[in-house]
C-alpha cells in the first residue's frame with residue numbers, strides 16, 4: 001500500500017475491514033479470508049463480470065452486485081453469504097448446466113472442473129430446468145489441443161488470457177446471448193489459426209472445454225496459478 005493511498009473502512013459479513021480506494025469487494029474479501037465463489041474471475045486477468053457467481057448484497061440496495069467488478073467505498077456494508085445469495089448462485093449454476101451438454105461422467109475434466117466443484121460446494125443436487133441439449137461441435141484440428149463447445153460456459157478466460165497475457169488474441173466471442181460461441185480468429189479451425197501453441201488458454205479454462213490431447217481424465221488438472229506469477233515477473237522487469 002503506498003503512503004498516498006486513500007484508505008477506506010467497510011464491513012463485510014459483520015467484519016470491519018480496511019481497503020484502498022479502487023479495490024473491488026472481491027479483492028478485499030479475499031485479503032480478509034472471506035470466500036466468495038467465482039467462475040469468470042481469475043487473478044491476473046481483467047475482470048468482466050460475466051458469470052455473476054460472485055454476487056453480493058450491499059446494505060441500502062435491493063440489487064445484487066458482482067463482487068469482482070464492484071469497487072468498495074467508505075462505510076459500505078456487504079453481505080456475501082445470505083440464503084438469498086445462495087439461491088441465486090445455485091440458479092446460475094442450474095442455468096449453466098442446462099445451457100450446454102455437461103455430462104461429467106464422460107468429460108476429460110471430471111474431478112478437475114470448477115463448474116462441477118462449485119455445484120458440489122453450493123449443494124446443487126439436481127437441476128429443475130429443462131436441458132436444451134444443443135448440437136455443438138468439437139474442434140480437434142489443433143495438433144496439441146481440443147476445443148469442446150459442449151463444455152464451454154462462455155467465461156471468456158481463454159479470450160482474455162490469449163489477448164492480455166500471450167498477446168496473440170486468437171480467441172473471441174461470436175454471436176449474442178444463448179447463441180454465443182467462442183471462436184478462433186475469424187471462425188477458422190483452431191489448427192489453422194494464428195495460435196502460438198503456448199497452452200495458456202487450456203490452463204485457465206475452468207471446465208473441460210479446452211484440453212490437452214495428451215492428457216485426459218485424472219491426468220488433466222489445470223494450473224492457472226501461473227498468471228499472477230507471470231504478471232509479477234513482468235512488472236519487475
Ligand code: SF4
Nearest residue numbers: 162195196198199201
Ligand atoms: S494456445 Fe494458442 S489460443 Fe491458447 S492462449 Fe496460446 S496462443 Fe492463444
Ligand code: SF4
Nearest residue numbers: 152153155156158205
Ligand atoms: S473455452 Fe473455457 S475458458 Fe474459454 S470461454 Fe469456454 S469455458 Fe471459458
Ligand code: FES
Nearest residue numbers: 049051052054068
Ligand atoms: S466472478 Fe464475478 S461475475 Fe464472474
